[in-house]
Amino acid sequence: MTTTPTLARSVGTAPATRFAGLLPSDPLLLRLSLLTLLNAFGRGLFFPVSVLYFTRIVGLGATSVGVGLTVAGLFGIAAGVPAGWASDRWGRRPVLTLLWAGCGVLLAAYTVVGSYAAFLATAIGYAALCQASMGVRNALYADVLPVRTRVEGRAHLRMVTNVGMGLGGAFGALALQVDSRPGYTVLILADAVAFVVSGWLVHRLPAGAAPRPAADAPREGRLRAVRDLPYLAVTCLNAVLALQYSLLEVGLPLWIVRHTQAPRWSAALVMILNCVLVALLQVRATRGVEDLPGAVRAMRRSGLLLALACAVFACTAGLSPLWGLGVLLVGAVVQVLAEVLSAAGGWTVGYGLADARAQGVYQGVFNSGQAAATMAAPALVTVTAIDHGAAGWAVLGVLFVAAGLGVGPAVRRARRDAWRGEGGAE
Template identity: 65%
Template sequence: MTTTPASPASEQDGDSTIAARPDRATRAAGLLPADPALRRATVLTLFNSLGNGLYFPLGVLYFTRIVGLDATAVGLGLTVAGLVGVAAGVPAGRAADRWGARQVGALLWAGTGVATAAYVLVQSYAGFLVAVVCATGLQMASRGVQGAIYADVLPAATRVEARAYLRTVTNVAMGVGGAFGAFALQLDTRGAYVTVILVNALSFVAPALMVRRLPLAPHASERVAADAPVVDRWRAVRDLPYLAVTALNAVLVAQYTLSEVGLPLWIVERTEAPRWTAALLMIVNCVLVALLQVRVARRASQVPGAVRAMGRAGLLLAAACAVYAVSAGLSPVWAVLALTVGAVVQVFSEVLMAAGGWTLGYELADSRAHGVYQGVFGAGMSAGMMAGPALVTVTAIRHGGAGWAVLAVLFAAAGLAVRPAVRWARRDGDWRGEAA
């Protein structure tokens, strides 16, 4: 079996004149991947993210405007599908441990592609439910498996930086895809919607064909060659310290929906800022994440750095909530300025949280059962993102400044609680079978 060298002196399938540092996953100031496995994962991510970005602006509108379903009923169906996806994360991870993360990931992505393509056949609410539950459930279940794939194919020393680079690629590709999706949205014809849906379906099928060709990293190859037994593959669901860290991470992950759902509603309903401010803040977020994520990840690639990152992320997110609250009642110009400052502060929280979460999700897990551990961690993230819209709505949107204060306390407490939770996990490391 082909493996990726742990410390290449130079790149093996690229420009051999460019040296690749063994402690770096990227080169050219974090703009290009240095590791061959990361390059292949980048292509896979690029395909999938372009399709997702293309579909994102018009997915719900297809079912309401073209198929003719009720918007509330569509929202309910998406919620049900999300719950199925959260529940499917752990069994999918268990399957990855048993049959291999790459193989299971390929099946999940291929299934998602087929189910997504079935959207074009939907003519009733029952058909919509079947299609959306299958597509969303499989896609969400694949998140934890994707984490296990990265655990197997990316060198452990640079894995977090590599995840950061892939997140940057995801943001940029989704932005480009979203721009093209806007053209289809403007056309507003069945043909345009169907074309976007089928392209998105292919964006899952193509990675499904590619993922099995990703080479195992040396540490994973050695584990496979040794045929090391995995004791109690369901261990992660009873690993209380790991579950505690997962839950705290899920609270901080809710900030994603703060940007996507909470701020647009806050801007329209509670501030004098023009409506286009929501788009401005999204652009600010995408650009700064692309610039900062890899650099921040390098500082949080070990457990102590990750703990500090999570604590700072919680405090920064609390500060962002305070700034957002101040924007109410200001003149349009000052409201835009305050919201922009808050968005910048939140970006720093976001990149710190993402990097710290990746590190803790891997380092506190039993490496012999990464599938189910990453399934648990991914399910926690999915749950946080699902709960986020309701959390923001019942606090900040409904109660204004007092609601933002509640969110600020919640986020700060979650970030600071990571340190004792990690200490608990590291004391419990022997039970997990490895020193965290």
């Protein structure tokens, strides 16, 4: 059986780092923060305007755009493993540089799309490259962040991502207000430039910061992640907990409009509150989650907190506007606590159960699980909470609790298999 270390070994040489501010003092983490900030800012620009651009400016039907983006999402899920394999084979820096440069080119192509066929082809290409880049990026983090500070470093970079997305979204809102082709075009091209420059910054990382993976990885083991059933089980449970992101972005706005008397702008307020609290709490949430037992506890608590958040959201039906808003905010705070715990725990198990010699493929698999959850979540939330009210929220709550409680046995199974593999290898 192929050796699978229970904790991925970092091959980077970066020292322990302080994460007190947005831009840290460690030179390597500073570079990662800057390229993360730039990339997130660009994505924040395009995220709020994408659908309106295709429908109002390009002239495509809303249903056609939705179907096209769903198809593109399927290609994105499938792209994670091949890109991870490529990064294991040729290195993270060149592969991530090419992926982000490709994203920039395809984004720029959106500005000249004039037919549905062109839109679909461009959307598929962009989704595949963008989704593939996330797993490679995570593998890059595994290379450059020391094991003892890896989770805290990921938390810091997530904080930077939230800030960048928030700033980009604010500028995107200006384009929505202008609502013209030139305004949308400027934002799309700005996002394209952000991708290309981010790729250039990755290419400019010190040569020793992201070395090629160990050469001792057996050829037949490079795709082991797709056959590693215990790791796949953990990936699926983490994906269930990741449903919460679409719950906040899609389910809650629909719930507010259809089932509560809270002001419609409550959805925007909840999103702002989420961004602010994640930025404030994510680094702190990593304390005690640096090892697998700590990650299991964090993910178990996350499942319980998500169930509590579902119950709180369900209680808002029929309340007065003021009370409804207040209870929504309480539920949003509970959901944020669950989010930062599940994110920290997910990073630890995703890295800690992976074969360090094939982090690219393993992170591609792990990230594909989250991508699948993101794609499936809107339909799931609609057929549960939106269509069936409190009973639907209860179903979601049970699902979250089951996933949180299931992480422990799945991780123990994965560690036991890894231990046997090490013993067999010796």
